[in-house]
Amino acid sequence: xxxxxxxxxxxxxxxxxxELSKSSSKYKISIFEKESALGRHQSGNNSGVLxxxxxxxxxxxxxxxxxxxxxxxxxxxxxxxxxxEVCGKIVVASDEREIKLxxxxxxxxxxxxxxGLKFLxxxxxxxxEPNVKAIKALLVPEEGIVSYKQVMEAMANYIKSDNGEIFxxxxxxxxxxxxxxxxxxxxxxxxxxxxxxxxxxxxxSDRTFTSLxxxxxxxxxxxxxxxxxxxxxxxxxxxxxxxxxxxDPQYPFLGVHFTRMVNGGREVGPNAVLxxxxxxxxxxxxxxxxxxxxxxxxxxxxxLSNNFKFAIGEFASSLSTKAFVNKAKKxxxxxxxxxxxxxxxxxxxxxxxxxxxEILMDFNIIKENNQIHVLNAPSPGATASLSIAKYIxxxxx
Ligand SMILES: Cc1cc2nc3c(=O)[nH]c(=O)nc-3n(C[C@H](O)[C@H](O)[C@H](O)COP(=O)(O)OP(=O)(O)OC[C@H]3O[C@@H](n4cnc5c(N)ncnc54)[C@H](O)[C@@H]3O)c2cc1C
Numbered sequence: 001x002x003x004x005x006x007x008x009x010x011x012x013x014x015x016x017x018x019e020l021s022k023s024s025s026k027y028k029i030s031i032f033e034k035e036s037a038l039g040r041h042q043s044g045n046n047s048g049v050l051x052x053x054x055x056x057x058x059x060x061x062x063x064x065x066x067x068x069x070x071x072x073x074x075x076x077x078x079x080x081x082x083x084x085e086v087c088g089k090i091v092v093a094s095d096e097r098e099i100k101l102x103x104x105x106x107x108x109x110x111x112x113x114x115x116g117l118k119f120l121x122x123x124x125x126x127x128x129e130p131n132v133k134a135i136k137a138l139l140v141p142e143e144g145i146v147s148y149k150q151v152m153e154a155m156a157n158y159i160k161s162d163n164g165e166i167f168x169x170x171x172x173x174x175x176x177x178x179x180x181x182x183x184x185x186x187x188x189x190x191x192x193x194x195x196x197x198x199x200x201x202x203x204x205s206d207r208t209f210t211s212l213x214x215x216x217x218x219x220x221x222x223x224x225x226x227x228x229x230x231x232x233x234x235x236x237x238x239x240x241x242x243x244x245x246x247x248d249p250q251y252p253f254l255g256v257h258f259t260r261m262v263n264g265g266r267e268v269g270p271n272a273v274l275x276x277x278x279x280x281x282x283x284x285x286x287x288x289x290x291x292x293x294x295x296x297x298x299x300x301x302x303x304l305s306n307n308f309k310f311a312i313g314e315f316a317s318s319l320s321t322k323a324f325v326n327k328a329k330k331x332x333x334x335x336x337x338x339x340x341x342x343x344x345x346x347x348x349x350x351x352x353x354x355x356x357x358e359i360l361m362d363f364n365i366i367k368e369n370n371q372i373h374v375l376n377a378p379s380p381g382a383t384a385s386l387s388i389a390k391y392i393x394x395x396x397x
Pocket of ligand 1: 007008009010011012013032033034038039042043045046047049050051170172173200201202204208225226270346347348349350377378380381382383384
């Protein structure tokens, strides 16, 4: 029997535990989560969208795993009776410059192997989305929505029913002893030897890498908060589908969009605000450790100097409702402040930055002796969680 410790009880840790359990009876899975429940961070605070691979560079791991991942996730939902719906998405070009970017996106989607991509005529758009303003609109029929909370619950139940253990309120602190094939893992509550350790700690993947390997991490995580506003029920008919702007290809963020939720609600967001705390869900949250950590990293300073205008624009949309609503108005000019309920939700993205200040767009997974580290798993990491898990099992275990 191989003892496997998975650090981090988000959707990735759970998907890897689930797939490993399923793959062979020779693995005994233990998942460690520092919070009092699973999925409290990125996996429980995202848009709930099933992405099918439209945006990602052809040949990249993201493109491959998003395409496989959405199929695997939909089939997982069908088997486990999880709320989901393939409702399709429309990506909207709002000016001449965006038409070219939208054409490029459609080409990318075709190269990545998506089916059914289609530019809508004005009439077709009006029938589907009477309130959306576009000069060109691309229908992406394969995308959808899902409850990732239910997905995580089903994965956790499977792991437990297969003799796995899930430890909540139990933070992994590092290693007590180290050899090439076995590792004495130190947690808040106990120490135990494991044959394999898998780091899936999202916003802390770089720090966990250092605490487990005693080496400097090759990347640094920068937290980007994404804030949402909820459309009051009486106005929710203003949008039927998922409506997205054409994203700026320089960034991995998709821009403020309208999302239909599986519970029937509608949300707008998220923006992408550089957060002053890794798990900072409010714009007043601040951590001295996280701020010093970022400010002493050359990659962060380079990133900021190259992306200052972007960072300020997103910061403004966090401070001012008007600036936030203006982003939404680009897609649906009729939306107004009063249509939103107060106190929207937020999620914080873990985004890896290189020492050169570049945003790492692709998933990043490395192996060090008997440890596997998922260093960068931003969106569509939830959609692709099962395919990422299978990829790790096939290539690293
Ligand atoms: C605002 C936002 C919108 C998004 N929208 C989408 C979307 O629509 N579709 C999509 O596919 N993806 C989306 N994503 C991306 C997706 O949510 C992530 O790719 C995915 O959730 C990553 O999962 P994870 O398990 O790696 O990270 P997390 O969910 O962050 O899990 C990491 C876990 O590790 C725990 N942890 C950290 N350190 C320790 C330690 N030392 N010991 C024990 N536990 C520890 C944390 O508490 C946490 O629970 C979005 C993300 C955000 C933030």
